[in-house]
Amino acid sequence: MNGRTIACWFCLLIALWAAGCASRSCYHPQTLGGITFIHDPSTIVKEDDHYYCFGTGPGITTRISSDLIHWESSAPVFRTLPDWMWGVSPQFDGNLWAPDIIQLDGRWFLYYSVSSWGKQDSAIGLATSPALRPGAPNHVWTDAGIVIASTNGSAYNTIDPSVMQDVDGRLWLTFGSFWKGIYLTELDPHTGKQLYPEIPPQNIAWNTAIEASCLTRHGNDYYLFVNWGLCCKGTNSTYEIRVGRAHSVTGPYLDREGKDLVLGGGTPFLHSEDRFIGPGHVGIHFETGITWFSYHYYDAATKGRSRLGLGKIDWSDGWPQPAT
Secondary structure, eight states, X not given: OOHHHHHHHHHHHHHHHHHHHXXXXXXXXXXXXXXXXXXXXXXXXXXXXXXXXXXXXXXXXXXXXXXXXXXXXXXXXXXXXXXXXXXXXXXXXXEEEEXXXXXXXXEEEEEEEEOOTTOSOEEEEEEEESOOSTTOTTOOOEEEEEEEEEOTTXXXXXXXXXXXXXXXXXXXXXXOXXXXXXXXXXXXTTTOSBSXXXXXXXXXXXXXXXXXXXXXXXXXXXXXXXXXXXXXXXXXXXXXEEEEEESSTTOOOBOTTOOBGGXXXXXXXXXXXXXXXXXXXXXXXXXXXXXXXXXXXXXXXXXXXXXXXXXXXXXXXXXXXXXX
């Protein structure tokens, strides 16, 4: 094979890669600095001039940034775990999973999961604080106990909470992992607990391997992000992010082809690309007309450690797409 032939083959491979990348919306996250190792990051929130993100870990991991780019570590939410947590799941090891956070009436409501690997004995707990800034006199996390729990035999597994307040003030929680999928329940915006605990949560998405939901609203529509696949396996993780859209917060959530997410539908949003493996656990942050989305990925450059990913969403055709 002569040099010209090799050059032609090289050009062809580049062209094919570029065409494939365009068709698959190749995406690399924003370059971040500081301490960006985190798993199951919460929605990023802003208080005064700092941003906060919480993640899975002993007592709940905390990250702080002044610019969304450079992140530092801070003290965990719980230095000592409330006693009730140890009675939820027999193999609970003190790690609290997959938190999410929202501000309501001047207080921060932080939801999180108490569980153990592969078990259905789980609970979503709640902690509240008037302030997030460490050192502030009113930065005090108060345990508010269990919001909703599951046991062996429940339709769902009560982990991976995602909380959203609608424009009418109503507060909604999605949750779920494997079993029969993702569920929705309404919360009391004053207490943060279930508004109608006697009403069973509603199933809004399913797949054989599904979890890490995120509920958000854009314009007049609602969007449900979910993860398909397996996490927590480093660069062998198979997580990918899918999304559905609904005209009502209670659904049905349909993908671009009109398939209901309850029936296994889900439009691709983000998948593994280059060193950024197994993207998952979306959180949505709106600021100055920009929709930011946060997530974690397993970084092949650091032997598969889980890092914070950050990017912008393009809504140009009514569906969320990573802005490349």
